[in-house]
Amino acid sequence: MLANGWGRVLIISSESALQIPTEMIHYSTTKTAQLAVSRGLAELTTGTDVTVNTALPGPTxxxxxxxxxxxxxxxxxxxxxxxxxxxxxxxxxxxxxxxxATTQEVANLVAYLASPLALATNGAAIRVDGGVSKTIA
Incomplete structure (x- = not known):
């Protein structure tokens, strides 16, 4: 992708990467690691039209x-x-x-992130969690 100057890397993580349920610490740890990998890979795409983003679905x-x-x-x-x-x-x-959420609602976000419309979205973790995470950013 870097050689071609265009591409999309999409990681499906979970809102549990940000809001860790005590009964699922092991699961949340892997989801948080995905955020670090995604951001690190995005840093490698500087100056290209390759993007690396993570979708954070909530209860689906x-x-x-x-x-x-x-x-x-x-x-x-x-x-x-x-x-x-x-x-x-x-x-x-x-x-x-x-x-x-429906799987289609999650897929809608993923389709956007995979599209040329998302060129300026890179290194981001985008929530599709129905407002479960109590943050404004």
Whole structure:
């Protein structure tokens, strides 16, 4: 990519890289390391149209999270919608959207970062976390 002067490197990390859940310190450590790798690689792209960025999804209705919410709903004898509402009330109260993001919403951010439109976005960690991370920057 550097030889060609153009390219995109995209790393999918997690908002858990910034907001570390105590029950997932091991997971968060790997996600935080991805941020360091991404920023370091971006520094190597100076003066080119190669970009290196990281997407930070929050709670997303992916296969794993979908299975988790569905199984918890079945065990509690409530609907998936009720279980999702309970999840955001008790486990993820800082969410602004109060729902799981869709995989399409995460993909929309990734598509932007992969596009020529994102040329000035380099070395960034971009959240698509529904407002879970309580920061303004």
């Amino acid at each position: 209705f992916s296969e794993g999270m979908g299975d988790f919410i569905t199984s918890m709903a079945a065990r509690s004898n409530v609907s998936v919608a009720e279980m999702e509402k309970d999840f955001f009330k008790n486990a993820c109260p800082t969410s602004i959207i109060k729902r799981l």
